[in-house]
Amino acid sequence: xxxxxxxxxxxxxxxxxxxxxxxxxxxxxxxxxxxxxxxxxxxxxxxxxxxxxxxxxxxxxxxxxxxxxxxxxxxxxxxxxxxxxxxxxxxxxxxxxxxxxxxxxxxxxxxxxxxxxxxxxxxxxxxxxxxxxxxxxxxxxxxxxxxxxxxxxxxxxxxxxxxxxxxxxxxxxxxxxxxxxxxxxxxxxxxxxxxxxxxxxxxxxxxxxxxxxxxxxxxxxxxxxxxxxxxxxxx
Amino acid sequence: xxxxxxxxxxxxxxxxxxxxxxxxxxxxxxxxxxxxxxxxxxxxxxxxxxxxxxxxxxxxxxxxxxxxxxxxxxxxxxxxxxxxxxxxxxxxxxxxxxxxxxxxxxxxxxxxxxxxxxxxxxxxxxxxxxxxxxxxxxxxxxxxxxxxxxxxxxxxxxxxxxxxxxxxxxxxxxxxxxxxxxxxxxxxxxxxxxxxxxxxxxxxxxxxxxxxxxxxxxxxxxxxxxxxxxxxxxxxxxxxxxxxxxxxxxxxxxxxxxxxxxxxxxxxxxxxxxxxxxxxxxxxxxxxxxxxxxxxxxxxxxxxxxxxxxxxxxxxxxxxxxxxxxxxxxxxxxxxxxxxxxxxxxxxxxxxxxxxxxxxxxxxxxxxxxxxxxxxxxxxxxxxxxxxxx
Numbered sequence: 132x133x134x135x136x137x138x139x140x141x142x143x144x145x146x147x148x149x150x151x152x153x154x155x156x157x158x159x160x161x162x163x164x165x166x167x168x169x170x171x172x173x174x175x176x177x178x179x180x181x182x183x184x185x186x187x188x189x190x191x192x193x194x195x196x197x198x199x200x201x202x203x204x205x206x207x208x209x210x211x212x213x214x215x216x217x218x219x220x221x222x223x224x225x226x227x228x229x230x231x232x233x234x235x236x237x238x239x240x241x242x243x244x245x246x247x248x249x250x251x252x253x254x255x256x257x258x259x260x261x262x263x264x265x266x267x268x269x270x271x272x273x274x275x276x277x278x279x280x281x282x283x284x285x286x287x288x289x290x291x292x293x294x295x296x297x298x299x300x301x302x303x304x305x306x307x308x309x310x311x312x313x314x315x316x317x318x319x320x321x322x323x324x325x326x327x328x329x330x331x332x333x334x335x336x337x338x339x340x341x342x343x344x345x346x347x348x349x350x351x352x353x354x355x356x357x358x359x360x361x362x363x364x365x366x
Numbered sequence: 367x368x369x370x371x372x373x374x375x376x377x378x379x380x381x382x383x384x385x386x387x388x389x390x391x392x393x394x395x396x397x398x399x400x401x402x403x404x405x406x407x408x409x410x411x412x413x414x415x416x417x418x419x420x421x422x423x424x425x426x427x428x429x430x431x432x433x434x435x436x437x438x439x440x441x442x443x444x445x446x447x448x449x450x451x452x453x454x455x456x457x458x459x460x461x462x463x464x465x466x467x468x469x470x471x472x473x474x475x476x477x478x479x480x481x482x483x484x485x486x487x488x489x490x491x492x493x494x495x496x497x498x499x500x501x502x503x504x505x506x507x508x509x510x511x512x513x514x515x516x517x518x519x520x521x522x523x524x525x526x527x528x529x530x531x532x533x534x535x536x537x538x539x540x541x542x543x544x545x546x547x548x549x550x551x552x553x554x555x556x557x558x559x560x561x562x563x564x565x566x567x568x569x570x571x572x573x574x575x576x577x578x579x580x581x582x583x584x585x586x587x588x589x590x591x592x593x594x595x596x597x598x599x600x601x602x603x604x605x606x607x608x609x610x611x612x613x614x615x616x617x618x619x620x621x622x623x624x625x626x627x628x629x630x631x632x633x634x635x636x637x638x639x640x641x642x643x644x645x646x647x648x649x650x651x652x653x654x655x656x657x658x659x660x661x662x663x664x665x666x667x668x669x670x671x672x673x674x675x676x677x678x679x680x681x682x683x684x685x686x687x688x689x690x691x692x693x694x695x696x697x698x699x700x701x702x703x704x705x706x707x708x709x710x711x712x713x714x715x716x717x718x719x720x721x722x723x724x725x726x727x728x729x730x731x732x733x734x735x736x737x738x739x740x741x742x743x744x745x746x747x748x749x750x751x752x753x754x755x756x
Contacts (some may be wrong), residue, residue: 183625184475184689184690186688208598208601208602209600209601209602209604209606209724210602210603210604211604211692211699211701211718211723212604212701212703212718212723214703214714214716216705216714217714247686247687247688247705247709248637248687248688258703258716260690260701260703260718264601264610264615264617265617267617267622267623269690271690271703289602290602290603290604291599291603291730292602292604292723292726292727293602294726295722295726303438316431317430318430318434318755319431319432319434319693320431327439328438328439332439334439334440334442334443356467
């Protein structure tokens with residue numbers, strides 16, 4: 132590459148056009164078709180992001196069964212992570228998670244839940260990802276969990292790596308795992324009360340100190356007013 | 367035989383018997399050894415409770431949380447550009463590499479793509495952080511096995527790489543340089559030539575390590591056949607990066623699923639090793655530093671001209687959606703699962719850090735090994751505490 136300017140741009144343009152878009156889509160659709168059949172009533176919903184990713188939502192009862200099927204039939208023997216999502220917005224309203232730190236205003240509390248990709252019905256959702264290192268396809272799994280302190284089967288018989296992840300989910304979200312070999316806190320002290328990653332767990336530093344981002348969204352002199360309106364904040 | 371002598375003999379036998387009883391008691395009870403929290407082999411504050419039977423490990427249980435900073439909660443109250451400041455501090459030896467997958471996830475949600483020049487510079491810095499990170503490992507592993515010299519070479523030569531990172535980003539350890547839609551600044555004048563000189567240095571450092579450490583008989587006896595991890599077990603525990611490649615799994619995200627970075631346009635090779643022992647993990651990392659040098663060299667020759675930022679709004683609001691982006695970071699696969707609700711802040715960010723999974727195999731791999739091998743195995747698994755505790 133003697134003249135970097137021209138050559139490199141050509142290479143970039145070549146690589147932007149993917150030739151095998153249809154092929155990879157078929158791969159993921161075939162995967163969804165196969166897993167729908169295997170899971171039967173355990174399968175709830177799915178979503179394909181063409182050429183990038185795939186999501187599968189299963190029932191709480193089918194959680195362990197899903198892992199077994201993925202491991203044995205689809206070669207997804209790489210365990211990436213296991214976590215959870217709390218879909219119920221914080222009861223402290225926007226002051227907890229907005230950029231506008233206006234505590235004098237009435238706190239707007241959102242209570243309606245909105246779910247992400249592949250839908251949802253319950254407050255807590257499990258989220259996990261496994262991967263096939265030879266076909267290079269990963270899958271994101273979700274499962275709705277019943278109740279405020281749900282219980283679900285552990286994945287450790289299939290993926291021993293889930294051990295620590297499940298301990299983390301237990302202390303951070305209050306979701307326990309049946310038949311887990313060592314269900315004790317991973318990070319937090321034993322006597323710690325509450326589950327920090329739940330949305331209703333207050334972040335004290337956030338309430339005691341002003342929003343650090345307020346400096347970041349200050350407008351430069353002479354910049355448009357529309358952005359200021361959008362933020363509802365005059366500087 | 368006189369009475370006196372027989373009494374002496376009897377008491378001797380009695381003493382022997384009681385000693386044997388004590389020995390048996392000691393053996394059955396075993397011993398609990400606290401490794402850390404501040405042992406140098408732990409790269410931070412990891413405590414490992416090791417139960418011993420004589421010199422052999424019966425069970426090992428790592429205790430974490432000495433450095434838990436709650437980044438997953440904190441990201442929920444930071445705007446997207448501010449999150450990079452936090453995630454910089456996850457794996458502090460290769461900070462820039464931490465920012466990249468998060469920025470790529472945000473870019474995917476916003477459907478923004480960085481211009482070519484930004485992607486090339488990003489990849490160059492990504493690989494330079496890998497060099498800075500792994501070079502330290504190459505010296506550090508040796509110092510933990512008792513050879514003090516290599517670590518000084520490592521610190522000396524790593525500094526040149528950090529200087530290059532600093533002259534672009536302004537930060538030795540925490541660059542905070544990656545932006546949604548591109549990078550903050552362009553390269554400074556003369557940087558390309560300086561970096562080429564540094565690459566020569568790093569290559570000669572690799573030669574030195576090959577002679578000093580890999581070829582060393584003591585090093586070989588202490589690492590070969592120690593801490594063998596079969597590929598299946600490693601994958602089920604979620605081992606990634608050089609740790610799994612040294613078990614013979616030919617899988618590197620830079621080649622097999624790279625997004626946003628330009629590794630697929632470079633000429634390089636994925637190294638694997640069939641053994642899966644401590645030695646293999648060292649050897650694979652040594653080769654990877656060389657490959658990284660090769661990549662950076664090619665990038666320096668081929669950086670295209672053009673803008674470094676795509677058009678993004680000044681105040682970044684990410685449209686609702688979910689995205690998971692993972693990259694091959696110095697320590698292994700690092701990914702961010704970002705959920706956005708269309709706000710200035712992410713709704714939830716799940717950080718999948720490499721060391722967390724890499725260390726979760728320790729109870730399995732340490733079972734039955736001898737105490738000195740514990741150090742060799744821990745050092746070769748190579749974790750950073752910030753990357754475990756997040």
